[in-house]
Amino acid sequence: MAETDLSIFLLALLAGAIRVGTPFLFVSLGECLTEKGGRINLGLEGILVTGAMTGYAVSYLSGSPWLGVFAAGLSGLALGLVHGVICSLPRVNDIAFGIALILFGTGLAFFLGKDFIQPSAPMLPSIPLGFWSDDTRVRSALNVNVLFFIGVALAFVLHWGLRGTRWGLVLRLVGDHEDSAQALGYRAAGVRILATGVGGFLAGVGGAYLSLYYPGSWNEGLSSGQGLMAVALVIFARWQPINCLWAALLFGAAGAVGPALQAIGIGWGYYLFNAIPYVLTLAVMVITCRPDRTLSGAPGELSLNR
Amino acid sequence: MLKPWLGRAAVLALPALPTLLAMLTTAVLFILFLLIQEQPAWQAGPLVFEGAFGSMFAWENTLMRAAPLMLTALCVALPARAGLIIIGGEGALVLGGLAAAVTPLWLPALPAWPMLIAMGVAAMLAGGLWIGLSGWLRQKRGVNETIGSLLLSYIALAIFRHLVEGPLRDPNSLNKPSTPPLDSGYQIGVISDSFYVHWGLVAGVVACVLAWVFVRYSVVGFSLRIVGGNPRTPRMLGLPVDRLVLLTCVLGGAAAGLAGMYEVSAVQGSANTALISGYGTAGILVAFAARHHPLGIIVCAILLGGLEASGGLLQRRLGLPDATTLILQGILFINLLAWEALSRRTLDWRLWLRGHWIAAPSSRAGTTEVSHG
Numbered sequence: 001m002a003e004t005d006l007s008i009f010l011l012a013l014l015a016g017a018i019r020v021g022t023p024f025l026f027v028s029l030g031e032c033l034t035e036k037g038g039r040i041n042l043g044l045e046g047i048l049v050t051g052a053m054t055g056y057a058v059s060y061l062s063g064s065p066w067l068g069v070f071a072a073g074l075s076g077l078a079l080g081l082v083h084g085v086i087c088s089l090p091r092v093n094d095i096a097f098g099i100a101l102i103l104f105g106t107g108l109a110f111f112l113g114k115d116f117i118q119p120s121a122p123m124l125p126s127i128p129l130g131f132w133s134d135d136t137r138v139r140s141a142l143n144v145n146v147l148f149f150i151g152v153a154l155a156f157v158l159h160w161g162l163r164g165t166r167w168g169l170v171l172r173l174v175g176d177h178e179d180s181a182q183a184l185g186y187r188a189a190g191v192r193i194l195a196t197g198v199g200g201f202l203a204g205v206g207g208a209y210l211s212l213y214y215p216g217s218w219n220e221g222l223s224s225g226q227g228l229m230a231v232a233l234v235i236f237a238r239w240q241p242i243n244c245l246w247a248a249l250l251f252g253a254a255g256a257v258g259p260a261l262q263a264i265g266i267g268w269g270y271y272l273f274n275a276i277p278y279v280l281t282l283a284v285m286v287i288t289c290r291p292d293r294t295l296s297g298a299p300g301e302l303s304l305n306r
Numbered sequence: 307m308l309k310p311w312l313g314r315a316a317v318l319a320l321p322a323l324p325t326l327l328a329m330l331t332t333a334v335l336f337i338l339f340l341l342i343q344e345q346p347a348w349q350a351g352p353l354v355f356e357g358a359f360g361s362m363f364a365w366e367n368t369l370m371r372a373a374p375l376m377l378t379a380l381c382v383a384l385p386a387r388a389g390l391i392i393i394g395g396e397g398a399l400v401l402g403g404l405a406a407a408v409t410p411l412w413l414p415a416l417p418a419w420p421m422l423i424a425m426g427v428a429a430m431l432a433g434g435l436w437i438g439l440s441g442w443l444r445q446k447r448g449v450n451e452t453i454g455s456l457l458l459s460y461i462a463l464a465i466f467r468h469l470v471e472g473p474l475r476d477p478n479s480l481n482k483p484s485t486p487p488l489d490s491g492y493q494i495g496v497i498s499d500s501f502y503v504h505w506g507l508v509a510g511v512v513a514c515v516l517a518w519v520f521v522r523y524s525v526v527g528f529s530l531r532i533v534g535g536n537p538r539t540p541r542m543l544g545l546p547v548d549r550l551v552l553l554t555c556v557l558g559g560a561a562a563g564l565a566g567m568y569e570v571s572a573v574q575g576s577a578n579t580a581l582i583s584g585y586g587t588a589g590i591l592v593a594f595a596a597r598h599h600p601l602g603i604i605v606c607a608i609l610l611g612g613l614e615a616s617g618g619l620l621q622r623r624l625g626l627p628d629a630t631t632l633i634l635q636g637i638l639f640i641n642l643l644a645w646e647a648l649s650r651r652t653l654d655w656r657l658w659l660r661g662h663w664i665a666a667p668s669s670r671a672g673t674t675e676v677s678h679g
Contacts, residue, residue, distance in 0.1 A: 042452070046636075086640070089647035095391055095452055097643050099590055104636025110629030225460055232453050271471070275464030278457045282449070285457075291448035 016256020042098025045227025046105020051207025080200020358612025378589025394455030396586025397462030402563025433563020441555030
């Protein structure tokens with residue numbers, strides 16, 4: 001009995017790592033891109049919620065969940081561009097502006113999303129990788145959403161793009177040393193605005209995953225701080241897109257501990273187990289950060305380091 | 307010839323210019339937003355004012371909300387003096403409220419005053435320790451305080467929910483899990499029957515004034531200005547940077563914890579999840595709107611309290627969703643920060659005004675020369 005319990009628990013953990021980790025993956029890739037350009041966007045949390053609402057609403061109105069995902073990305077792009085443009089003004093603190101964007105994004109989503117709490121929108125499809133098994137639990141655990149594979153591919157594309165393309169090099173130059181980029185004739189502000197915008201797009205897609213796949217509904221308690229944890233996750237991943245993938249899976253697994261324990265009948269401390277991702281994030285930051293030196297791999301212009 | 311006193315008035319008013327412009331653009335954008343939504347935008351503006359300051363009842367409602375905002379804003383503004391952006395006030399508030407709620411359960415029966423003081427101390431200790439931990443992590447471990455304090459806030463909320471719905475739950479609270487209700491002797495009343503606002507308002511104002519005296523006139527406050535200005539200078543001067551940063555965090559956290567104590571003993575009567583109502587988050591906005599000036603916080607907290615108080619009226623009269631005030635806050639915050647870009651210009655304009663307007667060229671030739679140079 002105990003052995004089956006353990007295997008069910010591990011299976012739920014694995015499934016959760018992918019299921020809960022996918023939005024982490026998208027948001028952290030977006031944040032990674034933004035931070036490579038030398039800015040921090042805490043507002044991804046607000047973008048995530050706006051994206052979730054937009055994706056759900058468009059999917060419901062148009063009948064196509066993929067159109068919803070795209071619209072969610074566009075809403076994220078718009079908010080990301082706002083962040084990028086306003087933070088390019090002198091004396092505007094990007095961290096403080098991110099907090100403002102959280103307020104605005106959630107307010108916007110709650111305001112416009114009131115009418116979409118009740119109706120049910122068409123969901124994103126998933127690929128049944130567990131077709132070989134007779135066990136329904138294995139089958140449901142191995143139902144993996146298409147967006148996860150897109151996210152994995154994206155991590156590798158970004159990894160290559162940041163190293164091997166002109167665009168990637170310019171972005172990293174702007175993020176590492178603004179003056180040299182300027183000396184070469186690149187305008188730092190423009191590059192950063194673009195990076196923040198694209199980062200916002202990815203966070204919007206992550207939000208659409210929340211409302212259109214897992215948990216798979218739109219309500220006001222949908223996000224639990226994934227957008228903010230992504231900032232810590234990127235630090236953990238040392239600003240490497242492929243590391244973001246592993247980190248997102250780890251955080252997904254941490255977030256799945258609570259539900260996985262419930263699956264085997266342990267209801268005690270539900271809230272405490274749900275806080276594991278936060279504790280993990282904090283622990284990771286305590287272990288990796290040092291007060292006397294900046295982290296290896298950190299973009300030089302990042303306000304975290306100053 | 308323009309009068310010098312006019313110039314002096316302009317110099318004094320200039321720092322407020324970005325804030326005024328931000329409020330103006332906020333109003334315009336908010337009305338535009340409602341018009342796009344085909345909502346009755348022209349009625350909303352006056353209603354916000356009516357719901358916030360239109361009657362005695364509105365004022366009481368506003369001030370009741372402003373009281374915790376003043377205290378949670380201090381939780382942002384004091385660390386900001388040392389250059390930290392702390393956003394975890396919500397966690398300090400709920401832990402402070404919880405500490406206040408359980409103090410009478412764990413102490414022997416005491417008269418009202420000693421017990422209230424014990425509750426206040428417990429709340430301030432809980433909040434101060436929690437935010438102090440963020441500051442300690444930053445100074446000793448290099449953990450970014452913004453993210454650290456927010457994560458700690460999430461953890462605090464989880465601990466709070468776990469304790470209130472589990473070990474500390476009053477078995478008689480069926481629908482709304484709560485700690486056992488406070489003895490009526492330990493509940494804090496209103497200031498007077500004709501002014502129906504609890505004493506937390508007085509505590510908030512006093513705390514802000516004390517904070518102002520502290521940062522403006524004390525030696526520690528002066529050292530803080532050096533610490534917040536530049537990371538290297540204070541070390542060269544041999545200032546105890548770590549201790550100063552920790553002090554602001556602990557004091558700020560204590561203020562937020564005290565807000566939780568008043569919410570428990572003057573509003574809720576016990577610790578329950580109604581404590582998690584966003585006062586910590588709104589306090590961030592108040593502190594930034596006041597540019598971390600403790601006296602400015604009093605004004606901004608009243609304005610924002612009014613904004614939140616008017617939400618109910620917007621809901622009842624116009625049928626607008628309760629998220630309307632959240633949007634309004636978001637637009638306001640965005641504009642306040644964006645117009646901050648102007649503040650360097652206003653500094654230049656101030657200098658120009660000083661040189662050309664106040665100091666007449668004939669009598670103060672020397673100073674005009676300097677300001678030209």
